[in-house]
Amino acid sequence: MVACAQGIGVPRGSGMLVQAMHAVSCFSEDKIAAKVGYLKKTLRWSDAEVGIAVSRGPFLLRRSDDVLRRVSEFLISEVGLEPAYIAHRPSMFTYSLERRHRPRYHVVKFLKENGLLNHDRDYYSMVALSEKLFVEKFICPHKQAAPHLAEDYAAACTGKGPAKFRFT
Template sequence: MVSCAESIGVPRGSRMFMYAVRAVAFQSEEKIAAKVDYLKTTLRWSDDEVGIALTKSPGLLRHSNERLRRTSEFLIFEVGLEPAYIAHRPALLTYSLEGRLRARYYLVKFLKANGFLERDVSYFSIVQKSEKVFMEKFICPHKEAAPHLADDYVNACRGQVPTRLRFA
């Protein structure tokens, strides 16, 4: 398991090594190679980009192909992120598509469209914030101007994106 973890590019002394060992535990080399190929094909990553992503987030090897496909399609085709951007921020692929990625994307898109955001914020910085910080920064300041925002966000986190947050 240790040599397999090293073979995916995670150095033995790094803080991610323990996670890499867990990610490859009880998986055959063939299954790991198939997952690496799947990441290359689905996300259009080069060998180097797969190496970067797995070094930062070896747990990707444990995610189902279906989850990786759905999340990557959303990030690339709906959010408009480049595959290389995702490779350098592979944590994006670990967040819940319904509970975090989609809900926050729609909410911030609503805020931008209605002039509530003064500056452009990177999508990664939006989704990596804790729920509490996200609420404090993006929902609470707009309670009076958009009183429905908190409820709409909660519903979006449940997979029910309100029409106010949808855009054509």
């Protein structure tokens, strides 16, 4: 298992070695190769980018193809992230598309479109914040300008319906 983990780019002594061994223990070499191929095709990653992503997030091998596809489509098509950016931050695949990525993306987009956020934020930094910090940084400062933002964000986080934000 250690050799197989090293074969997917996780070096011996890495903090990710245990996760990588767990990931490779669940699959045959053929299934691992198929998953690596799927990552390359779906996320438009090079061999090097797959190596970076899997070494930083061996859990990617255990994620379903559907989750990988849906999250990658959102990140690339809607958010506009480059595949290389995503490869260096594979933990983005640990967050729920419906309850974290979409609601937070739409809050930041709403704030930018309405002139309430005057500087660009790194997408990963925003999505990786704890819920408490996200609310403190992106929702609370705009209570007066957008009084329904907290309520709309909470509704969007339930995963029910599209994220719609309003001023009045």
